[in-house]
Amino acid sequence: MQLNNHTSSYGWIAILLHWLMAIAIIGLAIVGLWMVDLNYYSPWYKTAPFWHKSIGLLLLVLLAFRLFWRWRQPTPQAPVGHQPWEKRLASLTHGLLYGLLAVILLSGYLISTAKGDGISFFGLFEVPALISGLDNQADLSGWIHFWAAMILLGLAALHAAGALKHHLLDRDTTLIRMLKPTPIQTEEH
Amino acid sequence: MKKVLASLTLGASLALSGVNAQAADYQIDSQGQHAFINFKISHLGYSWLYGRFNDFSGTFSWDADQPQDSAVRVSIDPASVDTNHAERDKHLRSGDFLDVNTYPEAGFTSTRVEALDNGRLKVTGDLTLHGVTKEVVIDAALLGEGEDPWGGYRAGFEGTTKIRLADFGINAQLGPDAEAVTLILSVEGIRQ
Numbered sequence: 001m002q003l004n005n006h007t008s009s010y011g012w013i014a015i016l017l018h019w020l021m022a023i024a025i026i027g028l029a030i031v032g033l034w035m036v037d038l039n040y041y042s043p044w045y046k047t048a049p050f051w052h053k054s055i056g057l058l059l060l061v062l063l064a065f066r067l068f069w070r071w072r073q074p075t076p077q078a079p080v081g082h083q084p085w086e087k088r089l090a091s092l093t094h095g096l097l098y099g100l101l102a103v104i105l106l107s108g109y110l111i112s113t114a115k116g117d118g119i120s121f122f123g124l125f126e127v128p129a130l131i132s133g134l135d136n137q138a139d140l141s142g143w144i145h146f147w148a149a150m151i152l153l154g155l156a157a158l159h160a161a162g163a164l165k166h167h168l169l170d171r172d173t174t175l176i177r178m179l180k181p182t183p184i185q186t187e188e189h
Numbered sequence: 190m191k192k193v194l195a196s197l198t199l200g201a202s203l204a205l206s207g208v209n210a211q212a213a214d215y216q217i218d219s220q221g222q223h224a225f226i227n228f229k230i231s232h233l234g235y236s237w238l239y240g241r242f243n244d245f246s247g248t249f250s251w252d253a254d255q256p257q258d259s260a261v262r263v264s265i266d267p268a269s270v271d272t273n274h275a276e277r278d279k280h281l282r283s284g285d286f287l288d289v290n291t292y293p294e295a296g297f298t299s300t301r302v303e304a305l306d307n308g309r310l311k312v313t314g315d316l317t318l319h320g321v322t323k324e325v326v327i328d329a330a331l332l333g334e335g336e337d338p339w340g341g342y343r344a345g346f347e348g349t350t351k352i353r354l355a356d357f358g359i360n361a362q363l364g365p366d367a368e369a370v371t372l373i374l375s376v377e378g379i380r381q
Contacts, residue, residue: 039362040361041362041364049276111275111276111279113275114279115273115274115278117274117275138275138276138278139282
């Protein structure tokens with residue numbers, strides 16, 4: 001069980017974080033777009049926002065841990081054959097994905113807490129409002145939340161297109177090594 | 190010091206009152222928060238949901254002896270809608286309800302005031318909401334008037350009117366018991 005990263009391979013923790021968060025982000029985007037147009041008598045009218053907010057808070061914890069993990073762990077080097085422009089574009093995209101996700105999570109939090117009420121975390125406890133009562137807080141946060149999410153979805157598509165390009169056209173290990181850790185070749189002389 | 194203040198206030202109020210016409214002009218005391226524009230709407234037919242507009246301003250003229258000469262004008266900032274719930278208020282400001290970005294102004298201007306035999310006032314006027322202006326009738330009453338402890342003169346009224354949301358182009362479906370909202374205007378004015 002290879003949990004840790006290596007200079008040429010992602011470990012299981014990084015891999016699981018990547019896919020878990022990818023599923024959560026896409027799921028939240030779909031639920032978010034769907035729930036705001038629900039009929040008042042829909043059975044999901046109250047539950048969809050509840051799950052959206054709870055999972056969003058969980059994602060905030062996962063993001064914090066992921067950034068910590070990224071800081072503590074070696075970052076695998078790009079597979080041989082990646083062009084310099086590809087490396088630059090990839091790392092720029094990665095940085096923007098992290099940054100936008102943070103903006104989306106915080107702006108979402110600021111919508112619900114705009115009048116000082118906290119947000120329930122899966123009904124277990126309430127995350128308190130830390131910033132509230134700013135001028136136009138809920139509407140401005142809502143605008144940022146929506147557009148940052150739209151940009152993030154676009155970048156995620158670019159990110160996925162890059163992975164597929166490397167896998168299908170370049171036929172390298174870029175995508176494969178995000179699915180499972182590659183066995184570490186111990187160099188022995 | 191107290192005497193100086195008192196005479197200053199007296200002087201100021203004399204200067205402001207000017208020539209006293211039949212009906213005196215009043216400024217609605219929204220600054221001192223002695224005026225409220227509240228509303229209530231049924232929640233599913235089981236309870237009342239109360240809300241209010243926090244930001245508004247207005248004037249009225251009033252003469253107890255000549256009520257028919259009275260008039261009232263109030264302008265309301267619909268974006269200040271407040272039901273003590275951040276997400277609901279955001280939803281109320283959105284295109285599903287008040288659409289405050291498209292229609293940033295709301296208000297009421299009276300066109301006719303009648304004193305009824307039962308002592309109440311029938312205030313007819315134009316209500317603007319969600320970009321739609323329609324005639325409504327406010328059932329109102331004088332609550333009281335007289336001198337305040339600080340050298341001024343005040344008069345207070347409360348009036349209600351019930352409007353159908355669909356009449357003002359608000360087509361959100363909140364259920365059969367929540368198609369109309371009651372506006373409750375409870376205002377105090379300071380004579381100018």
